[in-house]
């Protein structure tokens with residue numbers, strides 16, 4: 543791809559703007575040598591105004607979504623894109639969140655501009671595990687693990703039962719839940735089906751990829767090893783689920 547198009551697609555401006563940036567000598571290599579629009583150079587070597595060029599398409603990010611922020615591009619309140627550099631909102635191909643977390647759910651939220659990867663992560667057939675920790679309004683009854691693992695739980699107004707999920711009690715009102723689907727308000731509705739109410743909810747892992755030391759509101763670009771971790775051990779986690 544031509545450099546002007548590559549840089550414009552990353553949100554630095556229109557192609558005309560970027561052509562001007564070349565003329566003004568604002569686009570250089572890592573040693574500060576001015577680049578020309580028809581140079582052949584690896585994106586990783588390009589600098590704009592002395593700063594490394596944003597990552598090219600194929601970008602995957604992990605964010606620690608804080609509470610009170612909506613997974614949407616436009617919303618009257620704060621949205622997850624407000625936590626990313628403004629250019630990331632206008633990149634082509636578009637950077638999308640991989641599924642959604644509710645406004646009142648915190649935790650690990652992935653973004654990518656790779657449509658095939660996004661589909662691979664969210665497709666129920668891929669059985670990528672999503673791990674949540676919930677605090678509950680009432681004590682666990684004791685039968686939730688068997689019910690969630692049974693593969694027969696039908697959520698209100700749905701016709702297909704949920705796939706088996708694994709519940710671990712972390713305390714009387716504290717549970718870790720591992721699911722492979724991403725239905726609307728799934729975790730809250732699962733506990734509601736047992737007569738309980740989720741008070742706080744955090745997603746702590748997707749596959750074997752965890753939040754690590756990402757602070758609430760922070761994000762980082764993922765490397766190939768991190769992306770591979772998303773697809774690791776998804777079945778192992780569920781195999782340990784108690785059978786009904």
Ligand code: URA
Pocket residue numbers: 642643644645647726727728729730731743
């Ligand atoms: N389940 C929910 O109920 N909410 C989320 O945000 C994610 C899973």
